[in-house]
Amino acid sequence: MNDINPTPAQVREKIRQGIITGQTAGMCSGYAQANLCVLPREYAYDFLLFAQRNPAPCPILEVSDPGDRLLHTIAKNADVATDFPKYRIYIDGVMTEEVTDASFFWREDLVSFLIGCSFSFEGELLAAGIPVRHIEEGRNVPMFLTNIPCQPAGIFHGNMVVSMRPMPADQVVRAVNATAAMPKVHGAPVHIGDPAGIGIADIHCPDFGDAVTVYPGEVPVFWPCGVTPQAAVMAAKPSFAITHAPGHMLITDIPNTALKY
Amino acid sequence: MNDINPTPAQVREKIRQGIITGQTAGMCSGYAQANLCVLPREYAYDFLLFAQRNPAPCPILEVSDPGDRLLHTIAKNADVATDFPKYRIYIDGVMTEEVTDASFFWREDLVSFLIGCSFSFEGELLAAGIPVRHIEEGRNVPMFLTNIPCQPAGIFHGNMVVSMRPMPADQVVRAVNATAAMPKVHGAPVHIGDPAGIGIADIHCPDFGDAVTVYPGEVPVFWPCGVTPQAAVMAAKPSFAITHAPGHMLITDIPNTALKY
Numbered sequence: 001m002n003d004i005n006p007t008p009a010q011v012r013e014k015i016r017q018g019i020i021t022g023q024t025a026g027m028c029s030g031y032a033q034a035n036l037c038v039l040p041r042e043y044a045y046d047f048l049l050f051a052q053r054n055p056a057p058c059p060i061l062e063v064s065d066p067g068d069r070l071l072h073t074i075a076k077n078a079d080v081a082t083d084f085p086k087y088r089i090y091i092d093g094v095m096t097e098e099v100t101d102a103s104f105f106w107r108e109d110l111v112s113f114l115i116g117c118s119f120s121f122e123g124e125l126l127a128a129g130i131p132v133r134h135i136e137e138g139r140n141v142p143m144f145l146t147n148i149p150c151q152p153a154g155i156f157h158g159n160m161v162v163s164m165r166p167m168p169a170d171q172v173v174r175a176v177n178a179t180a181a182m183p184k185v186h187g188a189p190v191h192i193g194d195p196a197g198i199g200i201a202d203i204h205c206p207d208f209g210d211a212v213t214v215y216p217g218e219v220p221v222f223w224p225c226g227v228t229p230q231a232a233v234m235a236a237k238p239s240f241a242i243t244h245a246p247g248h249m250l251i252t253d254i255p256n257t258a259l260k261y
Numbered sequence: 262m263n264d265i266n267p268t269p270a271q272v273r274e275k276i277r278q279g280i281i282t283g284q285t286a287g288m289c290s291g292y293a294q295a296n297l298c299v300l301p302r303e304y305a306y307d308f309l310l311f312a313q314r315n316p317a318p319c320p321i322l323e324v325s326d327p328g329d330r331l332l333h334t335i336a337k338n339a340d341v342a343t344d345f346p347k348y349r350i351y352i353d354g355v356m357t358e359e360v361t362d363a364s365f366f367w368r369e370d371l372v373s374f375l376i377g378c379s380f381s382f383e384g385e386l387l388a389a390g391i392p393v394r395h396i397e398e399g400r401n402v403p404m405f406l407t408n409i410p411c412q413p414a415g416i417f418h419g420n421m422v423v424s425m426r427p428m429p430a431d432q433v434v435r436a437v438n439a440t441a442a443m444p445k446v447h448g449a450p451v452h453i454g455d456p457a458g459i460g461i462a463d464i465h466c467p468d469f470g471d472a473v474t475v476y477p478g479e480v481p482v483f484w485p486c487g488v489t490p491q492a493a494v495m496a497a498k499p500s501f502a503i504t505h506a507p508g509h510m511l512i513t514d515i516p517n518t519a520l521k522y
Contacts, residue, residue, distance in 0.1 A: 151334075261522055
């Protein structure tokens, strides 16, 4: 295999073998990465409906059939239970452990939801000549809980979580256009400017991820975030759930550009 | 009320009262219209998943909670059981009757799926200066069963049904761009040109709707069609289903332009 530019399938193989167990940020540049939420079939309709009603924070890329560990659309023959570098196991809404292989926890009634990730549109931002601050500073993107309510569905409800990227005012329009074309990976910003406008008290104290530098005169731009459905799932306390560990995503076969309308 | 330019709510009221029972084509110009598929809760997950896996022919605009007749998003306080001019009742996949009020058939376990309609993007085509042949000729759009398989989901499966609009070659690119921006109402064409390429034997013999004139040198352009999910539902023969009668849609409060990305 080509160790300089391995294919997504080659990287998934190394992850499956436990050779790669770290974060996937920057791996297989140009290919979309996916978040994971695995739930028993009894919760699958409510979760799929929650995603349908809140597509911006919860863009579904693929849904497996109950018990089927293999993916068929976004990552040919990827194994949901082994091809993420790290997983979190939740029982009754409480995380019980982190594992690098979820095979031991697999059940025939589990449905896997693969969810679009902002890594994809960050590639678009960089391609549009818009620097991404948390990448520049080598940190995780800052994320905030807002006062924007999601549309509830069955047992799932909660407010939207957003990710924030600061930029000079003259880059905002390009950032909106670049990301609006990618609704399957959160799409356009949900808010631009005053953090208080969406219930954020302190732009320097994110609820998740790391704080980043916001230079004087820069505008904070807020995008719907994939942590939203994870927060809704945890709040609903399902009897069992598996998610990817933060930053440890699935590398798909889908080029980011293929996610554009 | 204003009889010259009634609002969607005013027209829905007249439909609810049985004053309007005909087709809705052309009513409340500029507002999106929606197709309907009502199924018992036991089939709702399979249908929602079918829509998620086949978003082009099956773009979901709103899904009701089980038993809830009122819509909350696309048409405030619209009553699913009375605000379509005409319904079709299906038992075990067979149409048993057409009614103008579905209240008598309502059950507490019914889930309503409101589906995007090509009327919306036809408005965009006309706005882009692209004449729509079946409108010019006062006919229903010609629809064809293709050899393009839908991704199955549970009990639902089948090939894609497409609608066809012929146009001069120099209008095709504009037609693609105008409709690609509206994925919630079927989006971009699925095929351009040779009907045989998607398994259509005779462009002059549609499987549904009416034939339209195709002038020499014109290119047939094919879009995913909302008849696809209806055909999939009928093929699956659920114990009970309600759909709108062809052409008798719900007039929503959503301006077509609001459906654009």
